[in-house]
Amino acid sequence: HIESIPTLLVREGEGASGLLLEGVYEVDALVDTISRVDAARAQPPLGDGFGLLMPPGVLLPGFAGRPTLIPTVDRLGGASISSVLLRDWTGPTEWPYAPADFTRADESDDALHYEKPNAAAHMDADARQALTNTYAAFFRSATEGAAPLALLDTASSWLHHYPNGLPNGTRVAVHGMNAEELAANHAATERNVVNLNYEPRLPYTNDSFDFVTNAASVGYLTRPVEVFRELHRVLKPGGVAIVSFSNRVFPDKATRLWLSKMDEDVALCSLVRTFFHFSPVGGWQNISSADISPHPSQGDPLWIVTAVKSA
16 A cells, blocks of 8 residues: 655656656646646647746657657757747748858858868867767667667768767768868768768768768758758668757858858758758658757857658
């Protein structure tokens, strides 16, 4: 005979939020709690004024769409809330951008800009760690025991942001603009120098990778549809693309469209979401966005848009 349950957490599976109950409750109160939490699945993330306990992170679709707890996500960030509101988003019917949107102030050869190796980091240490922790959570959604992974980091450099302790035999392909930088990327098992604005086709076979990542580079792409179609091509069915970005860029090399959205995280996420939608149409499912900024009011902000390749 159990007289009381001193602590009970009722959580819903959609966003991992819930209510924490302490003390003795009547059965009717427990039923009411379960009903309230169940109803919350249809609502955007709400503050504690509603009574919901907000555990760290949210559930996002991982490998093969498996619900995966990403503990780095700020559920109250604009990018995270908009993802809930756009759960049934079907996207525009026509490509909404003009070629001029992808022009840049500096149209000189990108190879000249990246000719010399640059050991700088393009986001602060806390943001980099948040991205590493985010990758780790996603990668766990695909591993069964110690099965090796196949990972591709596009537009890479000497930094890869991948977690330590990847399963033995994991393939880590990196490609970027500078051979010396890629040589210093110690996580890589293979390296390719590729300018995606000149040659969007990736030098990999179809259905090769479990995850494809792109960090702090999407704003420089002048041919995003072609690049995102390549991400789709090289991913395995059920594989996940993770595109992360901040509002820190080289303004002369970022596209005019990207710069026009720089002041609003939701606008940037909407832009990347549209890239996925058309690359190719129907090729992606579970397109989601999230705020993984480690310090919402200070330091570098960081957002992700993820998508699962349709089976």
